[in-house]
Amino acid sequence: MIPDNLFGIHTQALEVWQRRSEVLANNLANADTPDFKARDVDFAKVLAAAGGSTSGSALALQTRSPGQIGSGGQTANALAYRVPTQPSMDGNTVDEQVEQAAFAANGVHYQASLSFITAQIRMLRTAITGGQG
Amino acid sequence: MSLFSIFNIAGSGMAAQSLRLNTVASNLANADSVASTPEAAYRSREPLFSAVQKQVGLGNQSADQGVRVLGVAESQAAIPSRYEPGNPLANGDGYVYSSNVNPVDELVNMISASRSYQNNVEVMNSTRQMLQKTLDLGK
Numbered sequence A: 001m002i003p004d005n006l007f008g009i010h011t012q013a014l015e016v017w018q019r020r021s022e023v024l025a026n027n028l029a030n031a032d033t034p035d036f037k038a039r040d041v042d043f044a045k046v047l048a049a050a051g052g053s054t055s056g057s058a059l060a061l062q063t064r065s066p067g068q069i070g071s072g073g074q075t076a077n078a079l080a081y082r083v084p085t086q087p088s089m090d091g092n093t094v095d096e097q098v099e100q101a102a103f104a105a106n107g108v109h110y111q112a113s114l115s116f117i118t119a120q121i122r123m124l125r126t127a128i129t130g131g132q133g
Numbered sequence B: 001m002s003l004f005s006i007f008n009i010a011g012s013g014m015a016a017q018s019l020r021l022n023t024v025a026s027n028l029a030n031a032d033s034v035a036s037t038p039e040a041a042y043r044s045r046e047p048l049f050s051a052v053q054k055q056v057g058l059g060n061q062s063a064d065q066g067v068r069v070l071g072v073a074e075s076q077a078a079i080p081s082r083y084e085p086g087n088p089l090a091n092g093d094g095y096v097y098s099s100n101v102n103p104v105d106e107l108v109n110m111i112s113a114s115r116s117y118q119n120n121v122e123v124m125n126s127t128r129q130m131l132q133k134t135l136d137l138g139k
Helices: A010-029 A043-049 A096-129 B002-029 B103-135
Strands: A039-041 A079-081 B045-055 B062-074 B081-083 B095-098
Touching: A010 A039, A010 A043, A010 A096, A010 B002, A010 B062, A010 B103, A096 B103, B002 B045, B002 B062, B002 B103
Parallel strands: none
Antiparallel strands: A039 A079, B045 B062, B081 B095
């Protein structure tokens, strides 16, 4: 039996990684903007907002009306300000090295989610073709 | 889709940093310019950066969408004067007014701008790879 949510948590995870890479890219673009405060996505908070818990229960989509697509990937509320390790005179809290490292790690997480989805697709294709394809 | 807006964000960062590099080049090129009056003397220029905020969603949540250049400010530092009667630009008392460019400041600015530019390029490259991987999904 194919479950309703074919790819499990990974489709929502992809959205979160995308949003996070956007936030991190924005931090890097504003590395020299005075009074800019670096932000990041709190992944645990987003996961909780998506209706799940880290214990692996099913992800319930919260919708206003039946048939509406859930807000699993909405991360605007989960943005948190980064605590600066080296505060600077102009009020900017972007640490380029930290952001660059977070961005690289985020890319790897994104590709990991993609790999899981690809594996699921392969598995289904094997099931459909009976290993002939 | 979020990944596409990263190109805009990183692009705005690159544009801002290249403008900063542009002002550095202008300042360094004019470091030794002289003028007859303090008003006409070259003043060191520096761009003002500001984060772009865009309204998203239903509530009053705002998302940052890159950086923009508010304008280019001229330094208010004192204009140094030199006694050079032989200079064709000297005023009646034999003084010329040189620029208030500090070459050390400019070189520091140059390195900072170039590193920040590289960071944005790196972000764009990584995003391109992520999008490419997404397009190859299921192959």
